[in-house]
Amino acid sequence: MIDTLERLLAEGMETEVLEFKTAERTFQADKLGKYFSALSNEANLANKSCAWLIFGVNDDRGIVGTQITDQTLNEYKREIANSTSPTSNFIKIYRVDVKDKQVLMFQIPPASKGVLTSWKSHYYGRDGESLGALNIEELERIIRQNIAFDWSAKTIDNATIEDLSAEAIVLAREQFLTKNPNLATEINLWNNAKFLDKSKVTIKGKITNTAILLLGEPESEHFINPAVAKITWILKDKDNLEKDYEHFSCPLLANIDNVYAKIRNLKYRYLPEETLFPEQTNQFDPYIIREALNNCIAHQDYTLGGKINVVEREDGILTFINSGGFIPESIEKVLEVDAPETCYRNPFLADAMVGLGMIDTIGSGIKKMFKLQEDKFFPLPIYNLGDNKVKVKIIGKVLDVNYARRLAQSKNDLTLQEIILLDKVAKHLPLLNTEVKVLRRKKLIEGRKPNFHISSFIAESTGGKSVYIKHKGIDNDYCQKMILDFLKKFKNGRRQDFEEMLLDKLPDVLNKQQKRNKVRNNLQSLKKQKLIEPYGKLWKMSKPKS
Known part of the structure; x- marks a missing residue:
């Protein structure tokens, strides 16, 4: 490995498949991942068996050494495995002693034929010594490798x-x-x-x-x-x-x-x-x-x-x-x-x-x-296109909030893209801000991010009003009225009492913890309005001021 290091140092300059870093004590894992993606993709394009990232060498090719520990190297490996796609890692990491100083040599595999190496869903490349996004020409060249053969x-x-x-x-x-x-x-x-x-x-x-x-x-x-x-x-x-x-x-x-x-x-x-x-x-x-x-x-x-x-x-x-x-x-x-x-x-x-x-x-x-x-x-x-695989999931049943199917057959002028977005709402999948704007513009959804539900307009046009109410749930005003009515009748109550009374009436788009938070928030709202007061773990109606 000393011979390999001397050969790399002798090349005189960094290339698309060779990078030197001082990294005397530490190196950011995120930046390491970007270099891994870039060097891997460039090794593929250069038809190299590997690329090299060397720690403990300065810009003048002088050996300064690095104190990065084996524990840190193991953390680097975990980060690379968790955030590269398809999942990859170093071929090997060599620790080499040179003049009483340690140099780390990271051997990086080339991207597989026809498959780009990404770091946190982004593709990186090299332009000489510079690190940046892989350019379109190189990206397409890798993608089409399998097609050419x-x-x-x-x-x-x-x-x-x-x-x-x-x-x-x-x-x-x-x-x-x-x-x-x-x-x-x-x-x-x-x-x-x-x-x-x-x-x-x-x-x-x-x-x-x-x-x-x-x-x-x-x-x-x-x-x-x-x-x-x-x-x-x-x-x-x-x-x-x-x-x-x-x-x-x-x-x-x-x-x-x-x-x-x-x-x-x-x-x-x-x-x-x-x-x-x-x-x-x-x-x-x-x-x-x-x-x-x-x-x-x-x-x-x-x-x-x-x-x-x-x-x-x-x-x-x-x-x-x-x-x-x-x-x-x-x-x-x-x-x-x-x-x-x-x-x-x-x-x-x-x-x-x-x-x-x-x-x-x-x-x-x-x-x-x-x-x-x-x-x-x-x-x-549902198409999942990660990890160099294509996964297609077909669901053979109706989901609770799936009004998009009925609306698609009605006379409402919906595009396929809008139906796909409504389908995401039905599956409780996250929406981009641009997608939210598209659906709100047509009054197709209600609620606050991320807990959207199909709007009353959809429910009315499909005859699904009762199911719509189930997903919309009771509003804050009605929720607070129920709490006040409970305290007027029973004089006091624990938070658990209010949760038992309200949880099944709150929107189905909320999970259990979100529903509990909503009960807590309504109790705090009534307290701020000085309508109720806490007594230890109990809540009671506020005493009228004399």
Whole structure:
């Protein structure tokens, strides 16, 4: 390591992948995280095996030493692990003695191919010696690394058509014919080798990674190692404890039906007083299940060696998880742009799946998922795009404050964006100030941040007045009137008495502690008005002044 340090010192100047810091006694963890992100991203762009951050060296490349302790280094490691995405850390930290002075050498890994290293959700880079935000050109260059190399089109020299499932090929023919009925006569004349080429599963008779994924025999999975062709279905109870599971390997074309069959798509019965609802419906629309599952297969980053997970919870929640970043960057972009995505991670695989009727490329699949949930008055799909994974959560039931579904079918002129924002209110998710302004401008929400609820305007237009009152709760004036009436009748009362009387009448959007705080605040308000007084732990009506 002394040789490595001398080599780095000899380079004469800092570069995008090399930084020296004095750091004699300490160094800010947040700044260290920014350097970690920047050096990691730059190492990727420079095609380096690592980057270096050196403590104990001044600007003149003189060894000054550092007194940073092992305990502090462990704290640095925890910070890096907690605040980088995808979760990362130093390859190693070396403590080197040079002329009775200690130098710390932080070896930083390059960002993974196609995946940016972020620090607290921001991407950093280097411009020479300067630290700053990663520029757009470099950001896009990293994102498109996986696209430039199409793993799904790679051919396998020692694999043959015998390594594919005969049953899966028959199913592929049926689905290809359904997609292309005008080719019915020709398809019947094609042998299997020609059909596989025509359906873009193989390339000039050579078996591809796509062919193994979709049509391979289970034992042929080894051809794509370290990638895996695997979908795992997991059943959990409402407390998130695992109750059952099953693994499904290739051929994925055939096993999609088997995964679908494992999902207990129960009937959901609407509340009887909600007369606008049909009596019952499936918790999960079959189209949504298949679309989400096929999207996982099409967009999985197989170079990461992960499997696809389908997690079913008994309380009506279904989650689909695949490895790899979300190439369109945000779900809002997909919903707003009325056109298909121009770039795919696995274009060869995507083309094959289109030909076999598994997915389409007109950009409407995700929009249709949102529309189907909206039509059933169920919460909209929830996309979580962190940790270099795509997680899609589908909720197969009505939430307590979910008026957005009914309003979407009324004659009120709501945009999809406004429906999405109302859905966030229904899920008690935080709103940005700009989003609050949009909803307030149309009188769609009431309440104070962060405890918003659907407005009375919505409740009136949907017939949900009683549920609206439940979520709005009683106001402060009525709350204080109830406290005064209690004291007039019973002479005194403890705070616990008032909580028992009021908690279930306060807004449902408040949690228990917030409700207790509201009771306390109303007691203090009455005290300031000199209407009540504390006597130890008791409250009594104030004595009238003589």
